[in-house]
Amino acid sequence: MARLFGTDGVRGRANDDITAELAVELSVGAAHVLGTLGAFGGTRPRAILARDTRPSGDFLSAAVSAGLASAGVDVLDAGILPTPGLAHLVQASGADLGVMISASHNPAPDNGIKFFARGGTKLPDEVEDAIEARLGEQWERPQGTDVGTITPYEGAIEQYVTHLVGTLDISLEGISVVVDCANGAAAITGPEALRRAGATVHVIGDRSDGGLINDGVGSTHLEALQAAVREHGADIGVAFDGDADRCLAVDAGGHEIDGDQIMAILALDLKERGKLHEDTLVVTVMSNLGLKLAMRDHGIILGQTAVGDRYVLEEMTLGGFSIGGEQSGHVIIAEHATTGDGELTALHLLQRMVQTGRTARDLASVMTRMPQALINVRGVDKARATIDHEVRTAVEAAERELGESGRVLLRPSGTEPVVRVMVEAPTDEEATAIAERLAGIVRERLAL
Template sequence: MKLFGTDGVRGTANRDLTPELAVALGRAAARVLVPHGGTVIIGRDTRESGPMLEGALAAGFAASGADVLLAGVIPTPAISFLIKDEHAALGAVISASHNPPADNGIKFFDSAGMKLPVAQERAIEDAFDHPPQGLRVGRIEPLEAAATRYAAFLTGTIESEEVDLSGTRIVVDCAYGATGEIAPRVLRHFNAEVIELHTAPDGSRINQECGSTHLDPLRAAVLEHNADLGIAFDGDGDRVLLVGPDGKVIDGDRMMGIAALHMQRAGAFTPPIVVATVMSNLGLERRLRDEGIELVRTPVGDRYVAWEMHSRGARLGGEQSGHIIFSDHSPTGDGILTAVKLLEIAHLRRTSLPELAEEIPLFPQILRNVAVDDPTALASHPTVTAAVSQESARLGDRGRILVRPSGTQPLVRVMVEAIAPELCAEVADRLTAAIE
């Protein structure tokens, strides 16, 4: 049975992702990953289906002899931290990240706090229909002070004791999700003036016209309150985007660039590698190259970034969408951690994040989605590959093209970067026509 997609098991709650499926998934995961018992930590975001699926998943684990600690509503990266802090064998998060409220999902983290490799996901699928064996039933208990412990971890990642954000006005948009209580608390710890936006834990509105996928409310609030910075998280808190006082977005590429240049100039960037996906901007790659830093690219997906970072010993990586990994502190993307580390860099550099972002010039970029019946076949069709080769030759070193099938929808995704917006549009138009 095929269960896992690009980021765990996802679907519409109570239709695709039912309590019965969650019980069986917990049972199978325990059978494969903790066959001799052990502790599993479960966290969730604010979705209305979360408690239902939490109870079912916990029951599945307990039925296979695993002990379960319930962390409650908490950001996804907090589970990665708590696994190591509790010396747990496994973690699970019930969330559909930036997806709409009706969706939900289940993803797993190993004892090192990293997402599971594909081979382990396939093993769970193979064990899905096996009934529990043995008489032992695990305990299910709340994990006390989980949010407080995670907040203390975040504030402890700041290495300079002199970081003080007094006089800095920050608007925080938490997308009605899992960061709503912790993110403002952490920022106020450093004396920032925090204006809260969509911080109530409302699973019926999670990610709806707010958060990192809908930045207009944050832009408006930054301008209205004359704020120095806007910070937007997605529903489960593993990604973040920033907005400057002029409303301009600081995306994941620029955040990685800011961090990489700071670490390189501080003489602490060994190895001098940033791991990003094929979507990251050519401008970032060239700016890093000018500073002696290599950009290594992976397929789209934060877990591919994390695995490549681990294999290379890299300390920084991420995605354009705002999943940023500071591996000195966490093996997974963490929105609050990223925001805090960037604010620390700006403080140490005695400037603002928007000013630091200007040091990372990006190429104009166009993204097009073309609806097709068979994305994989069409993306590799001779007509399409010939068009890509022809347009790439025309661009030369003036830009870059990426055509790939979507991993989740019947779409071919077309990305074009070029030195001028007009050139981007022309190339994208010709490629779209070739696909259609």
């Protein structure tokens, strides 16, 4: 049986894969497991709950609240708030756990459930497995005043925005920015934080209709942002995803600035200020080879993890590292956050522009991206992707063909039913040709 938890919580089609019944059971399981591990410290436990704008967030939030309260946990409902905002509230308030209802960059019919431990950190695999193992078990239910309460978390948005702006050293006055909120959780907090920081802000993708979340907008669809930046003559554009834990950008000419380039810019800033611990930047195996080469030229070491910002965070915590993240735009700035935070990333990217007087395009030129082809192969058995002999043989042959001038990465997605085939090579043509060849073998060998 496949593992219920993926690389970022439990995710699937709302009211099909992710049902109210599952939400209740997961919440009860989380309460029992975290309590058993001593996370509640012998006191009446408190949980903070938040969601993005998806219509299914209403009934799933109600189900999570019911599950937690039935297990004796007091629930503070923060309403619509970015995932990193929830993580911050859990950390700042000393709450025992947090629950985020979101499917991040996925389309509106999907939804998901992410748990955060005390301190605002995502749960390690073994704790998630323990929660999954408790589903459906019999348990002693509290009665009377021992059941939990459910109340609104007043001032959640204000607390988070104040935190974001407070991380900056200077005003962003003079910077014109277009903000794409993906019709998601950042529709209020993102523009407000940037305005308070002093920037001139133009907003797109700020509809509250969650049925349009990530629909042609946000970090997975930069076309609208690119057009808006050119239309307003802005200095930069930033795009969040549905729960705002990631940020991508475009420069004044509409050219994309991906997560690798953003991390390069911010890592160099930290290094110049003596704040880059052990001169190390932590990334995943998906980061472009060009980032490694650029950081090497500036005396920065690249630590590498599996895909998923929680694995990046685990490595950062283990080594005490200052910054890490993913090419997709999850960036963790350890001084200010416990998880990827798109709005925090945007603020510090703009601060770097103001401090240096350089354009976004000039800052991003610190690294040259190696040509990269990425193909998502659907309709295949992703569980066999790394064990099929023919697939492995084809990957090894491609790696020998590229030598040190490129690389191949084939991996099953942790959040979608696909196998990702990524190839980096000296030219776009070579990367595309090898990726298409490998994708064809994956389709043939692993077809359902």
